[in-house]
Each structure stands twice: as C-alpha cells, then as structure tokens.
Amino acid sequence: MNALHPDVMNRPTTSGRSMVEVNNLSLIFEANDAPVHALSEINLTIHKGDFVSFIGPSGCGKTTLLRVIADLEQATSGEIKVGGTSPNDARLNRMYGYVFQAPALFPWRTIRSNCALPMEISAQSKTHQHAQIDKYLQMVGLQDFHNKFPWQLSGGMQQRASIARALCLEPELLLMDEPFGALDEITRDHLNIELLKIWEATGKTLVFVTHSIPEAVLLSTHIVVMSPRPGRIVKVIESPLPRHKTLALRDTDAFHALASEIRQALAEDHQLD
C-alpha cells in the first residue's frame, strides 16, 4: 500500500501520489528589529497515506510550516503544492482539516453546533452533519456532552471537541498542531490509538506536530526532525515499524531504537549551535 521512498528530501517534483510537495521553501517574518528566518530552504515530499510527524524544539518552525501548507502563511520564496495545486486552491477545495494548538471553539455554540460549523459552511445536508457529529463525538468520548457549551467543559475535553470538529469533515489531508499537548497521558494514549484507527481505515494523509518523541514514534511513518535559527529540516527518518500499530509496540526494541535515533538527531543538531 505504501511503497518505501528512501530519498524523501530533494526528490524531484511531479508524482501522482504526492500530497504535499515543498521545494526550496523559505519564509522570513519581518519583525521590528531583525528579520526572523522561520523556515529556511525546506524540501519535503509527503505522499498520500503517509503519517508524517514534525518534531523539534520550539521556535524551529513546525507551526509555520503547517500554516504554509494550510495557506495561512505565504512563503517568501520557493514553491509548494498541496494535492497537486496551490495551497490556496487546496483550501478553497476544502481538501484539508486543521486542528490548532488551542481548541478555538466558539463559546456561543454548543459542542454539537461547533462541530457542525465547517459542514454548515460547506453546505452539507443536516442529516449528514448529525451522523458525522455523532460518530466522531463518540470516538473522542464526548457523546454525552454534545449539548454543553465549550466553557462548561475542561480544556482537554475542548481540545477533543476541536479534533472531532476537524474529523467530521473527513478531509483528504489532516493537519494537526500539537493536538494532544494539553491532554493527560491516558486520554492521549486513547486518542493516539483512535487516530491510528481512523488513519488505517481511511488512508488519509496526516501531518502531525508533536513535542513527544514516543508519540512521534508510535504514530508516524515518517518523522521530520527540525531545528531552529534558521528553521530547517535536519533529517527525515522513515519508520521501520509496521503500519498497523498497537500500544504494546512501545515495549519493543525497534521502538526504542527509532526513539533513540530521533533523540540523537535532535541532540547532534544542538551541538552545532
């Protein structure tokens, strides 16, 4: 299903199977004092069906790269294609869903109505909306809270609601910026497994930002290790682990080997600093 592609970086463009193609992309924020090189000469190909994690210390441009893919930031130079088109067209075609670091729910809407918002905007039928919402609220464990307002729920529950909201759209490409960062470990494990299930069942492409090495190892087919000042990709590691994963995988040698490879890549880069 997912053939190996060892040379992920610097791969020439045009492949029917690629979901995101980034070529020599740089992004400079013009701050007051000095320009910030948030992204510097990024090359990356994400294939359809991949589960790609961005990992790296804060300030290395993970969020910025995700926002460029989502057409929320414009690159200063270089090019990017999402689903074979520009990020703008991909956005207008509602090709992707985005889960922000904070829940970003609307306080005047119930959880159900918050989840319905993107489907309202893309004018989907009411019955379809309700079916989707029931399905995904069940998945994140919020079925009993669908008529509550966001401010009546804990921060973790709000974040789960925002994940359900993105899942309801069933987009080709799901962009998630540290979605589980605010959750307790038990909920996090549960949602990791649910996310893997969705991904396996649907063959969607996932791009996932995380701070946690175990989480990156558990979830990903590819791990993109990044480094700050200027924000760049240090290494892209392809996971040797099987696509079908369970929590038990975390106790295997292969898991630990991959985790230490990531740790090393992160550390090596720090010595250069």
Place this chain on the structure above:
Amino acid sequence: MNTRILTLAALVCVCLQSVLVFQLPIGFYQQRFWLLLLALAVMACVYLMQRLANITSSRSAGAKFSQLLVPALFGFMVLMLWEAIVRGFNVPLVLMPAPSRIMSTLLNNLPTLWADFQQTYLKAVIAGYLMGCGLGFVTAKWVVRSPFLQKGLLPLGNFMASIPIIGIAPIMVMWFGFDWQSKAAVVVIMTFFPMLINTLAGLKSVDPLHADLMHTYAAGKSQIFFKSQLPQAMPFIFNALKLNSTLALIGAIVAEFFGTPIVGMGFRISAEVGRMNMDMVWATIFVAALAGSLSYGALALLERWVTFWHPSIRDKRS
C-alpha cells in the same frame, strides 16, 4: 421562617412610618415625640433590611424573595423620608414637591404627559435611536476592513462626541424644523459615534485563531461576518445600545429647550419651570426616568439572552 418574621416586622415599621408621615399636621418637625417615633421606625426598618439582605447572601430559600423585597422596601422608605422632610419642614412647592403631590399631579395630567411622551419618546427618541445606532453599525461594518478610513473617522468621531448638544440643537432646529425631526437628528448625532466605535472594537475583537479557522474553512465574507464577527461583537454592541438609550433621552429632552411645538417632555419642563409649576416638572422627570430605566432594563435583559456565553454573564448565572 426567620425571613417571614423579619419581613412582617419590616412591613409594620414601614406602615408606621407612612401613617406618621401622612397623619401628622404639616410642619410637624417641632413635635419631639412624633419625630422620635418616626426616627425609631426608620432605624428599625434599616436594621431589619440589613438582616434581610444578609439572607440574600446566604443561599437559603428566602434569598430570592428578599432579593426583591429589600430594594422595594428601600425605595419606599426613601420616598417616605422625602415625604416626611417636605411635610415636616413645610418645604415650599417651588423648592421641592412631596412624592404624593408629584403622583397626584401625574395622575391628574395623564393625557398631557402621554402626549409629551409620544412626541419626545415614541417619535424623536425611537426614530433617532434606531437611525443613529443603525448608521453607526453599518458604518463600522463598512470601515472595519479599511485602516485608512478608521484612522480618518475616529478622531472625527472624538471631535463630534465632544460637541455639546447645546451647540448642535439650535442648528438642527434650523435644518429640520421645530417638530420632532430636528430632535431625532440630535439623537442621531449623539448615538452614532458610540455605536460606531463600540461596534468597530467588537468586530476587531475576533480571536485571530477564529479568523484562521474560518479561513481554513474557506468561508465566504458573509459567513465570516454572521458566524464569527457579529456574535463576537455582540457584548460591545450591547454596551453601545445601553449607553445610547440614556444619551438619546437626554438629547431629545434638551434639544426641545431650543424650539419646539407646544408639546414634548423638554418643552413641558421649560414651560412649567417658567410658571413655577414644579410638581408638573417633577412629574415629567418621573416619566422620563421611568421610560429611561424601562428601556435600559429591557436592553439589559435582551443582552443577557443574546450574549449568555460571555464570561461576565455566564458567571452571574451559575
């Protein structure tokens, strides 16, 4: 149980006050005994109300009841004190009429007061308020995307807001004639900028994350406005609506001092002051205060219903 006894005692004290105030001869302040009794009744009532107010803060069954009772009793007592002072010291009518006198004047002149109310409130205030607030809102929606227009309009707004009504009212009379239209114009000018500035601030208070979210949904301009910006701006808009309801009434009444047909609340006040009919002046003021607080209260209720989600309101609820 406790609440009931306290309530009963407070009612008895209030009744005693009323009886004393209305039965004693005018100018009774020299009659030591009755004065002392009156003072005692007032003090007892204050004490009882304090006890009742404490019940409000504890969460017993009588809390809701005493929450309504205490302000009602308090209001009534203030009126009684006023009545007592006017009667006790035999204050001349031109200085200060007693509440009972104001009430009887009010009831005897209902048709006149109703005509004034219609002219000033139902015509000038409502028309001016709707137009001023509506124009302010539409302008805010229009300039919110243009920093250039905002920079140009806001200083102009501050400048306009600092022009006294005394200055513009005669000009509006010259432009729009003596009838209610010129008063409505004054109200439009007074309410326009508070609405503009508040709506602008509200529309700009949208969480950047919510804006990004709507962008990723590829939402259209009107979807963004109705589903994100407008609900977010509602608390600001209601602030302006409440503020403007007060401003509009003041504006319309004061504007009538500068030329009007022989009807209207502002006209009534200036005319009756000239004739030393202070009870009629006070009756008109009472109507204005009643209309003002009722419209403010209605707006506050509507606000609670529309912006139930806002922290300042949802905290009060729970």
